[in-house]
Amino acid sequence: MYCTKKILDDLYWVGANDRRLAMFEGVYSVPRGVSYNSYLLLDEKTVLFDTVDKAVGPIFFQNVEHVLNGRKLDYLVVQHMEPDHSATMMELLLRYPDVTVICNQMTMNMIKQFFNRDLSGQSLIIKDGDTFTSGKHNFTFYSAPMVHWPEVMMTYEHEDCVLFTADAFGTFGALNGAIFADEVDFDNEYMDEARRYYTNIVGKYGEQVQQILKKAHSLEIKMICPLHGFVWRRKLESFIDKYVKWATYTPEETGVVVAYASVYGNTENVAEIISSGLRDRGVKTVMFDVSVTPASEMIAACFQYSHMVFCSTTYNAGIFVSMEEFLRDLAAHNLQNRTVALVENGSWAPTSGRLMKEILSPLKNVNILNESVTLKSSLKPGQEAEVEALIDAIDRTIPKFEAPVIDEKAMADAVVDPDVFKKFSYGLFVLTAKADGKDNGCIINTGVQLTSNPNRVTIAVNKANFTHDMIKATGMFNLSFLSESAVFGTFKHFGFQTGREVNKFDEHIPVSYRHSANGLAYITTGANAFMSCKVVDSYDYGTHTLFVADVVEAGILSDEPSVTYAYYFAHIKPKPQEKLEEERHGWVCKICGYFYEGEELPADFVCPLCKHGADDFERVG
Numbered sequence: 001m002y003c004t005k006k007i008l009d010d011l012y013w014v015g016a017n018d019r020r021l022a023m024f025e026g027v028y029s030v031p032r033g034v035s036y037n038s039y040l041l042l043d044e045k046t047v048l049f050d051t052v053d054k055a056v057g058p059i060f061f062q063n064v065e066h067v068l069n070g071r072k073l074d075y076l077v078v079q080h081m082e083p084d085h086s087a088t089m090m091e092l093l094l095r096y097p098d099v100t101v102i103c104n105q106m107t108m109n110m111i112k113q114f115f116n117r118d119l120s121g122q123s124l125i126i127k128d129g130d131t132f133t134s135g136k137h138n139f140t141f142y143s144a145p146m147v148h149w150p151e152v153m154m155t156y157e158h159e160d161c162v163l164f165t166a167d168a169f170g171t172f173g174a175l176n177g178a179i180f181a182d183e184v185d186f187d188n189e190y191m192d193e194a195r196r197y198y199t200n201i202v203g204k205y206g207e208q209v210q211q212i213l214k215k216a217h218s219l220e221i222k223m224i225c226p227l228h229g230f231v232w233r234r235k236l237e238s239f240i241d242k243y244v245k246w247a248t249y250t251p252e253e254t255g256v257v258v259a260y261a262s263v264y265g266n267t268e269n270v271a272e273i274i275s276s277g278l279r280d281r282g283v284k285t286v287m288f289d290v291s292v293t294p295a296s297e298m299i300a301a302c303f304q305y306s307h308m309v310f311c312s313t314t315y316n317a318g319i320f321v322s323m324e325e326f327l328r329d330l331a332a333h334n335l336q337n338r339t340v341a342l343v344e345n346g347s348w349a350p351t352s353g354r355l356m357k358e359i360l361s362p363l364k365n366v367n368i369l370n371e372s373v374t375l376k377s378s379l380k381p382g383q384e385a386e387v388e389a390l391i392d393a394i395d396r397t398i399p400k401f402e403a404p405v406i407d408e409k410a411m412a413d414a415v416v417d418p419d420v421f422k423k424f425s426y427g428l429f430v431l432t433a434k435a436d437g438k439d440n441g442c443i444i445n446t447g448v449q450l451t452s453n454p455n456r457v458t459i460a461v462n463k464a465n466f467t468h469d470m471i472k473a474t475g476m477f478n479l480s481f482l483s484e485s486a487v488f489g490t491f492k493h494f495g496f497q498t499g500r501e502v503n504k505f506d507e508h509i510p511v512s513y514r515h516s517a518n519g520l521a522y523i524t525t526g527a528n529a530f531m532s533c534k535v536v537d538s539y540d541y542g543t544h545t546l547f548v549a550d551v552v553e554a555g556i557l558s559d560e561p562s563v564t565y566a567y568y569f570a571h572i573k574p575k576p577q578e579k580l581e582e583e584r585h586g587w588v589c590k591i592c593g594y595f596y597e598g599e600e601l602p603a604d605f606v607c608p609l610c611k612h613g614a615d616d617f618e619r620v621g
């Protein structure tokens with residue numbers, strides 16, 4: 001039975017997952033599985049982008065047949081000939097004999113090598129920069145040699161700005177029902193696997209990856225479709241930024257990988273002491289026993305961090321086998337721009353330090369520290385100074401930002417005056433959303449521009465607001481920028497009642513409003529501008545959600561100045577009625593005027609009207 005995913009109106013994922021594979025390419029463990037992605041476009045002509053590994057052929061062919069729904073397959077674009085994407089190509093040609101294969105000459109040569117088949121009668125040979133049209137969609141092909149094989153090419157689709165990237169931007173791990181990276185907590189759950197995938201599969205070819213990233217820089221990219229892992233449609237910049245770091249061998253963060261090979265624990269003991277000493281100096285460390293941890297994980301860590309300490313016992317007059325294997329693997333991946341320290345051990349003729357240095361010295365811009373430690377079987381009393389010197393040497397190469405000295409007593413006596421928050425110069429907004437055909441809105445003071453390229457804003461919204469739930473569900477909102485002509489009635493209407501109980505856009509609405517292109521309302525009375533936004537990310541901050549959103553429409557409504565929080569308190573919010581305050585005993589909300597009757601206001605009290613906390617209440621009577 002088919003299992004496909006819709007990517008765009010006429011583009012489908014028709015790939016499959018393999019969770020039984022033990023070792024990807026026979027080398028890399030994939031405990032969380034792997035996906036083989038293939039994409040099928042239903043344009044005036046039908047176009048399939050790559051096939052899949054033979055292990056998942058049966059479900060792949062059901063997927064293709066289902067999406068084609070009786071149509072014939074016109075084109076197969078072959079971007080990469082490695083068998084995890086091409087092993088099912090010949091069966092595809094048997095099932096769809098009229099298909100035309102689009103590929104470059106090197107791919108055509110590899111088809112002959114792998115399958116002993118001449119496809120020159122049913123192929124379209126293209127070169128770097130060539131174009132192709134399938135009807136409504138136009139494509140340009142870009143050569144991407146050595147990302148990961150020499151024949152690799154990427155395909156750019158112009159109408160929806162989709163870049164099909166072959167192996168690049170892929171991730172180890174099966175898709176588990178999701179198809180888009182923004183459907184999962186990618187940074188926390190998948191970034192390590194993305195790094196392990198990149199560094200091990202194409203880490204050696206940073207130069208070539210930089211070349212294709214330069215080409216991609218000139219393209220407007222709204223979606224990335226790789227051959228493994230998730231499709232990217234949001235936060236592309238952050239993942240591309242990772243690729244720039246990895247391809248240029250720039251450490252992602254300052255920290256020390258401490259990797260050791262130890263037969264009886266004495267070399268391990270020194271590794272522990274070094275890691276502990278670095279931590280005492282505030283330096284982040286990660287530790288690996290190279291005889292236990294898969295090399296692919298340690299290579300990924302070396303690409304992630306800035307420093308390495310390699311500790312190895314001497315074995316058969318050489319480096320211990322697992323350490324030698326790992327270091328040669330690391331060197332083969334062309335790691336650069338790192339600082340390294342070495343520790344050797346040998347009961348009668350320690351040589352591992354010199355031999356490790358020989359492997360690492362040819363690497364570009366790798367600084368091997370002069371400070372090292374040599375053990376004769378184990379660390380001896382009196383050798384602590386050598387170890388300390390090595391730790392200090394590493395510490396000196398780590399940039400430091402010294403924090404100011406804190407006066408604990410002064411900090412204990414420090415107070416937070418809640419009135420200071422009113423000095424923020426932020427504006428006030430009617431935040432509107434729409435769900436189930438119903439418009440709703442509330443007042444917020446947390447609209448902020450985040451970036452200008454792209455135009456991106458943030459808003460923080462109290463979870464108790466009905467508008468919050470509507471935005472969370474729909475991913476869309478409008479901001480109406482309130483001006484100094486806004487009246488208290490507007491604040492009262494949108495701020496002091498909940499959309500769960502009333503329809504704020506019924507005939508009693510005290511302002512005029514219109515609908516923007518996204519179908520959401522924005523007010524035009526007492527407002528000088530509006531903005532329509534599409535949520536691209538959100539962060540949970542306890543009582544509030546911080547939404548990050550792209551601006552999709554914005555317009556000026558008047559030349560009046562925007563209202564500030566201070567202006568609202570000085571000129572719009574009615575002054576408390578002194579007589580009333582004299583008669584009443586309790587607490588009044590300084591924001592909306594809600595009155596709480598009672599001697600003590602609970603510390604966790606939240607205003608039922610405007611949702612502000614106990615800090616915004618003042619005692620009256």
Ligand code: FEO
Binds near residue numbers: 227
């Ligand atoms: Fe996913 Fe280079 O093959």
